[in-house]
Amino acid sequence: MISAMKPATLQRAGFAAIALAALVIAERAWGTALRDPAMLTGWTLFALVLLLAIYGVKKALPFLPLGQSTRWMHLHSWAGFLAVAAYVMHAGVRLPTGPLETLLALSFVLVAASGIAGLALARLLPPMLRARGEPILFSRLPGLRRTLAERAAALVAPSRALADHHRLHLAEWLASPDDALAHLRGSRRPLQRRLEHTEALFRYLSPDELMTARSLIDVIKQKDLLDAHHALQSALRAWTLVHIPVTGALVLLAAAHALTVIAFRGGV
């Protein structure tokens, strides 16, 4: 796996590993000196969270000369992994106690989990989209879906057999997106099933109806393409609905936590 990684990726991974090792060593040294290592890991974690949050600000201000977005993305990703390690060192792997700390832990877990999920999705889904062929704008999907539904209805109207088949098996499917999980897995089974089901009619159709049926097959394939785009592009958007909104809360709660720690530190 390491040999398959690009040199630049390896380099970034190396820097992250060095930073993590430094943090671990520093944390052990603090604990040995009877200083609370949670103060060290806590402030480190807070700094990392701020660094990660700045990426969103940068994206909102693209006109500012703050460097390439790609570099920011890489920095954001590796800083995120480092933040997860710092969190584990800071809070341990345990359920939080106390309302404030529970909210804080929950928000961090949501942001981190959604971020990792988003990173994975951003690596996996675009190739799947490219493999499907024609790129389609997400906002046009409903209109294209309606066009296909109207085309299908018009195609099958002269043929009773096809019209019945359309009414019973295709009309509802053509009206809305479907088979999201299958498309996320990259599965073609739903499409195959519908094609087989439609092609099973062929033996009962007249030559004219057969021509119509082949056009109907094309409509089915296009609808499947739209469903694939809907599923994959929705997934690429959905994780940001968790990751970005909760980040603001995470920053604020972390600040409240820091104030609490400063206020209550000391003898007891």
Next chain:
Amino acid sequence: MPRPVLQLWRFDESEYDRPNQAWVCGKQADGHACRIGPDAGGVCLATYECMPRKDGAHARCTRPESAGGKCSEGPAKDGTCAHAITKCHPVRSWKSKRRLASIAIALAALVATLVACFSRGPVANGFVSPGPLTPAHAAAAATCADCHDSAVTAGGLLAAIPGGGATKCLDCHRDAAGPGANHPHGSATSSSERTLTCASCHPEHRGERVEIARGGDLACRSCHPEADGSLAKHPEFTALGAGNARIHFDHTAKAHRTERCESCHVLDAEGRRRVLPGFDAACSRCHLEEIAKPTAFAWRDPSSVRREPDDQASRWESDLRALACRVPLAPGVIAASAASDADPMTLPPPVPAAAVTARTWLAGAAGTRVMPASFATGFPATGEWLAEGDSLSYRPLVHGDPVAKGWLDLVARHAGRKPRYKDDGGRCTVCHALDPAVAGVPAAMAWTGHRDESRVTRFSHRAHGEVACQSCHAAQDGMFAPVTKAACTTCHASGKASDGCLTCHGYHEVEPAVPAPIAETLTGAAACEGCHANASKAWAASTHGTARLDSDERRAPAQEIADKLGLRGGALAERCDPCHATGVTLSAGEGGTNGSKHEARITCEACHGAARAWIGVHADLSVADRAERSSRAGMRRAGDAFALADACVSCHVVTDRALVAAGHVSGSPMDAMLWSQGEVRHGFGDGCTGAETEVNREMPPQRRRALFVVGALLDLHHSLDADVLTTAGDHRDAFAARIGKASKKLRKAASADAALGAELEKVLAPLDALELDVDPAVAPSAKAVGRVRASARNSARWIADQHLADGVDALDGVIGAKIKGAPWTPPDAGTSTPP
């Protein structure tokens, strides 16, 4: 047939999508989105499909190709488009929804942060609490302020920044942690410059099941980097268990052989050590006669005593003074002895002279030195003095004779080795070895089998009861070799019994509690009279010295109370002796100053502590830190306001409800400071030299102030008895009145100084909350009473240790002047106030 392309991209074939817009057409989900769309405010702008253009007298359709091109109907006659668009309800775009969610969640978090920062009530405190407390703390602490600095919750979170470094842990745990709790092993002189916080090793708020009493082994490595938490890598033990060599005992001698080690080596009260039962119990059956054999310690003519180098002449003199406390000697002898040159190390053989006593010597026989008559008082009858020519010898007759011990200690300290004896080799030194000089502590004779151990290292023989003695204590030349680490690692190793640092080592080196004056630890009032003659006379004339339960005045009331309670014999003694006598148990067959003493009066040791453990160091004026070492050994010194006031108040406040119900008074209206300056005052010591004077001095102002405040706090502490205060009746009322008086005194003291007031407020505020004087029918909660009681005691100790009251001149105006009784003065002497 090629599949038709779904999307069209040409500007004239497709609409331009604007994904950055906040609102999109409400019909987009159905695929019927109009090409006009809503405005930025979410208002649908759709009206008609086109805006017809006037072309002369006609209007022409302007619908674009992407929307279907020109319509067949064309514009209406009035020039409007024939195709109206039904208005929609615009919806937010994905991006807008995400932005809204971000704002909403951030606002919620902001509200939570503001609650945390600016609220002050229990709701806010509960919100920021990081987790549940351990059960003990949860029961003791009602609010955050009980443990945290009160400023945190009074002023809100922001007011507490920079942080509250409170040490409220010590408010309750000061006894367990010791006065130097924030320093490594309680030593303020440790190399660590940084004081440690309790939370460094004892974090709270980690849940109910966390054991916070023990810090982790890793914490030890901060100062002991070689420690890795395993016994295997511990340095080899040095001289552990070799303390047995302090008393020579040939275990291989036929007469000494026993079947079981436990026959002689018995467990002490704590189960930590196996101690020897003492000469009388273990050795006297065979060796008592040897004690009385004529081995004389010759006290030569002063001119024959070797003189130390010039700078040590005063040491000889002070040492002789120390010996004189055990055996009073005339000042003339002491002064002369310091100027002599003879060698004291070589003692003469037994002197077969006629035995004489000191009284005979005092009679002025030929060739003897005459001493003042005062020399004869309190002279121990445990030995014999023998006079020959110009030499005075002493022959001990009992084991542990104080004169012999004192003389041997004296010589050992100066010579650094045991004294040599001619001929018979000496009796004491046959068994008793020498503790060599270590780290500035001079050599001394080893009178006991064990040294005082550091509380930092602990070993319990009781816990190891199943291990054979020979497993650890290998025989060597009749004694035992030091215990090696291998003896311990047999069991204490990884995967077996625990082998962490904390298994054997403590962190908080806490001195043993001052022992109760049980009879075996007393030396008797006579031991004090030698150096403190006037003080003894003052005592003898005071109530403490005259009041006995068996006196004519007290016998009847005491018997009546005993009858009501059904007390007889030992039970009676156990109930009454702690306050009305010195020593609880009666001595059994021992006599003299070497035995235990039970006296039916309040003697010196009742207030100053059982003296057996500290009389030696107290009497040794050559020891630099004599006062501190005496305190550590259990002496309650006059300068220790806390210890003295506690000793007074603990008897003058009676919390025993049954006793009071039987007719005993609930207490006396005692003011620790004022009463100490009346008939019981015995300030005859010279503050500089320690010698006794003829003047009964008043207590210095600093001590008076300390005793006033500390005494009131301890009066409060002893009166805050939950059992009494929660039971309605006269006893409760008396205690409530007592508490009110003490509270009044403390309020006056609090107003005299800010720092003192701040410390006292920690007690007075929760005391007021008890509302003892509001409604006697309403009993306060026992838990609340207990908290204030503990707080009062800890504040008293703190104020005494930190001398918070000593320099507060304003207290002099608060302290009353009504002392109880008149101070005793020697004839032809008077009292004076120290400058």
